[in-house]
Amino acid sequence: MEGIVYLYVFMLAAFTGYEVISRVPVILHTPLMSGSNFIHGVVLVGGMVTLGHAETGMQMLLGFIAVVLGAANAAGGYVVTERMLGMFKSGNRKGGA
Amino acid sequence: MTGHWFIHAAYLAVAVVFIFGLKAMASPATARKGIVWAGYAMVAAVIVTFFWPGMENRWLIVLGILLGGVVAWRSGKKVAMTEMPQMVAIYNGMGGGAAAAIAAVEFARGEVHGPAMLVMAVLGALIGAVAFSGSCVAWAKLAGKMKRAYRFPNQRTLSTMLAIIVGWLGIGIVVDGHPWAIAIILFFAVALLLGVVLTAPIGGADMPVVISLLNAFTGLAVGFEGYVLQIPALIVAGIVVGASGTLLTHLMAKAMNRPIRNVLFTPLTGEAQEDAQAIEGRMQETTALDAAATMRYAAKVIVVPGYGMAVAGAQHKVWEMSQLLEEAGVSVSFAIHPVAGRMPGHMNVLLAEAGVPYDKIFDLDEINNDFAQADVALVIGANDVVNPVARTDKSSPIYGMPILNVDHARNVIVVKRGQGTGYSGVENALFYMENCHMLYGSAQEAIAEVIQHVKSMEG
Numbered sequence: 261m262e263g264i265v266y267l268y269v270f271m272l273a274a275f276t277g278y279e280v281i282s283r284v285p286v287i288l289h290t291p292l293m294s295g296s297n298f299i300h301g302v303v304l305v306g307g308m309v310t311l312g313h314a315e316t317g318m319q320m321l322l323g324f325i326a327v328v329l330g331a332a333n334a335a336g337g338y339v340v341t342e343r344m345l346g347m348f349k350s351g352n353r354k355g356g357a
Numbered sequence: 358m359t360g361h362w363f364i365h366a367a368y369l370a371v372a373v374v375f376i377f378g379l380k381a382m383a384s385p386a387t388a389r390k391g392i393v394w395a396g397y398a399m400v401a402a403v404i405v406t407f408f409w410p411g412m413e414n415r416w417l418i419v420l421g422i423l424l425g426g427v428v429a430w431r432s433g434k435k436v437a438m439t440e441m442p443q444m445v446a447i448y449n450g451m452g453g454g455a456a457a458a459i460a461a462v463e464f465a466r467g468e469v470h471g472p473a474m475l476v477m478a479v480l481g482a483l484i485g486a487v488a489f490s491g492s493c494v495a496w497a498k499l500a501g502k503m504k505r506a507y508r509f510p511n512q513r514t515l516s517t518m519l520a521i522i523v524g525w526l527g528i529g530i531v532v533d534g535h536p537w538a539i540a541i542i543l544f545f546a547v548a549l550l551l552g553v554v555l556t557a558p559i560g561g562a563d564m565p566v567v568i569s570l571l572n573a574f575t576g577l578a579v580g581f582e583g584y585v586l587q588i589p590a591l592i593v594a595g596i597v598v599g600a601s602g603t604l605l606t607h608l609m610a611k612a613m614n615r616p617i618r619n620v621l622f623t624p625l626t627g628e629a630q631e632d633a634q635a636i637e638g639r640m641q642e643t644t645a646l647d648a649a650a651t652m653r654y655a656a657k658v659i660v661v662p663g664y665g666m667a668v669a670g671a672q673h674k675v676w677e678m679s680q681l682l683e684e685a686g687v688s689v690s691f692a693i694h695p696v697a698g699r700m701p702g703h704m705n706v707l708l709a710e711a712g713v714p715y716d717k718i719f720d721l722d723e724i725n726n727d728f729a730q731a732d733v734a735l736v737i738g739a740n741d742v743v744n745p746v747a748r749t750d751k752s753s754p755i756y757g758m759p760i761l762n763v764d765h766a767r768n769v770i771v772v773k774r775g776q777g778t779g780y781s782g783v784e785n786a787l788f789y790m791e792n793c794h795m796l797y798g799s800a801q802e803a804i805a806e807v808i809q810h811v812k813s814m815e816g
Contacts, residue, residue: 263473266584266592273580273593276376277600284383286695286720289702292382293605294445295392296598297572299375301448302399303455303579303595304422305368305406306586310459311421312412319462320414324421326458331425333452338396339433340444345382345389347709350716 288348294341301334367405368590374398375594379601385715402590425451438710439667442699443499446568449575450492456485456578457545463585464530464541472531474585479527481581483548488574490552495568498560499699508558513622519551555621563620565700566609570617573602609701614757643794645803648735648770649810655732655768657688659724661761662708664698665738665774671800672711675737678808679713685811690717692724692734692761694742725762734766736787737800738773744785755783769793772803 284292307330311323374394381391403422407415429448436444460482463469469478497503509515526544530536559567576598583591610617652658660679666672679689691713697704705718719727728734736743739761747758763769769792787793796803 263471266589269589269592270580270584270596273596274600276593277379277597277602278604280376280379280383280597281601281604285385287693287702287705287715287718288382288385288388289605289609290441290445290698290700290706291388291392291702292379293569293572293602293700293702294441294448295379295382295395296576296601297445297449297452298392298399299379299395299594300452300572300576300579300598302371302375302402302591303452303459303575303582304399305402306459306579306582306588306591307421307455308403308406308418309409309412309586309588310462311414311418312406312409314414314462315466319465320417322458322462322465323414324417326455326462327418327421328425329451329458330455331422332429333425333448333455334399334429335426336429336433336444336448336451338392338399339430340436340441340448341392342389342396343433344438344441344706344709345392347706348385348388348715349709349712350386350714 291341291344291348294337294344298334298337298341301330301337304330304334306330361408361410364405364408365589367401368588371398371402372590372593376597379597438707439670440500441706442565442568442703443496445700446492446495446499446571449568449572450489450496453485453488453492453571453575453578456575456582457482457489457548459582460485460585461541461545463582464536465538467535469534469585475531475534477581477584479531479544481578481585482545483523483527484574484581485578486545486548487552487555488571488578490549491556491567491571491574492552494553494556495564495571498556499564509554512554512558516551516554519547519554523547523551559620563615565696565698565703566606566615566617566620568700569602569606569609573599573606576600576602605701609695614759638789638791640788641794643770643796645796645806646810648794648796649807650814651768651770652682652687652733652735652807653685653811653814655687657727657731658682658690658733658735659728659731659763659766660689660691661734661736661739661743661763662691662693662697662704663737663739663742664704665740666772666800667698667704667707667738669738669800671737671804672707672713674801674804674808676708676711676713678804678811679717681808681811685814690719690724690727692728692763693718693720694739694761695721695759697739697742721759721761728762728765731766733768733770734763736763736769736771737804740773740785741783743787744783745790746783746786749786753783763787764790764792767792770796772796772798772800774799 307326314320378391378395381387580595
């Protein structure tokens, strides 16, 4: 039963992703791609759980790799997205150079 | 599902904030808030995870986070905006690699129970590994460390065969349940190779579509691994990104009129144009003085920037010129093709960096009818996206791609380095039209010269 519940989670998440993005204007596509790139950086949590429960040296090594890569994904994704979005200004506030 | 209730309550809150954050990015006014919220949520998720029951190696985890986080943070802080696409590609590849590494540990542990979970683990591992190696290739290409397109002999057969082998190994792992180490290693080796073979032949204008697709892949891989680890927050975040990334990829492919299948299997080349229609006429050259006068005494100017402008770093100069023209009473707007730059929306970021307000920037559908009323269309470093051949010549490789109708403007001024063809290698019929004048030179210098002339002109 629990497996079926997860499949519903998959389905609803897929619709949510589709709906949320379909309203984003083209001018924000690059920050959006980078922003969603940041959000899948949550894989870091999975890496932490994996490394936290590693039993052998090999598992520790792979878990450590997962944590390093996941942290890089999250941190890098955040920084570049924030930098890009910080630059968008409206004409009303008269953006200078 | 294991773990304290408060951990899962926190994960639930994190998932909600992620979705609200993405939604906030739907408008330029709230977009920055969205990413900041999502950032706090990520930090909260990481802190809470330390309290997961039975967690060991805590110092190793902290070390890993610092190592990956600090390196990526610093590189992200100093990367130039023109190099953003390869940066997104490499961060994305890391996420895919992390998902694949998690799957490898789950395989090795032999604790993946039930066929559903094994299928998810195998799929996550496969997609994550392909996203990892594919993103590395994409990064190498965009950073200019690799030839733009490399076709393997028998490209299609090779990728099909690799896909069959990796699928067969995956099914073996699923059916077996307790697979040999050698089968797992082989599985990952072939999956990584598949990622390389799939991305190596893709070049030029197709690259953004591929990065977007790989981004969606990583999202799916993270979602599948979330299922294996039984952490719903990973499922939600991963699948939301997978779905939105797929939609984004589809939108981009549509903007180029190239189905995703074609992007992956029939790369753009200039070869197809042996029987192309001959282009008649000759190119007319103009001077910075003439260009300045034409624009200074126009009522409406539309600027069409391309990647060439960004590479030349001319966006600040272009904005300075636009402000001068506006002070003189000329209406100036910017028209952006969906695939201008190396990523969809890349050009908007580059213009935003120069200080151009986003309400002066219009996309293809919004502005295409305005060209007929424009006195001047100023094309800077753009080529294929303004080539009327895409409307008329069925034999052209870019036939059918929606283009900006700059040729409908009364005057067209093209700022261009030399007489070469565009990224796709297709000759541009626009340059030979009667209302089109070429202003040769680097965008930076040419526009600076135009600025000087505009300044010296009196009301």
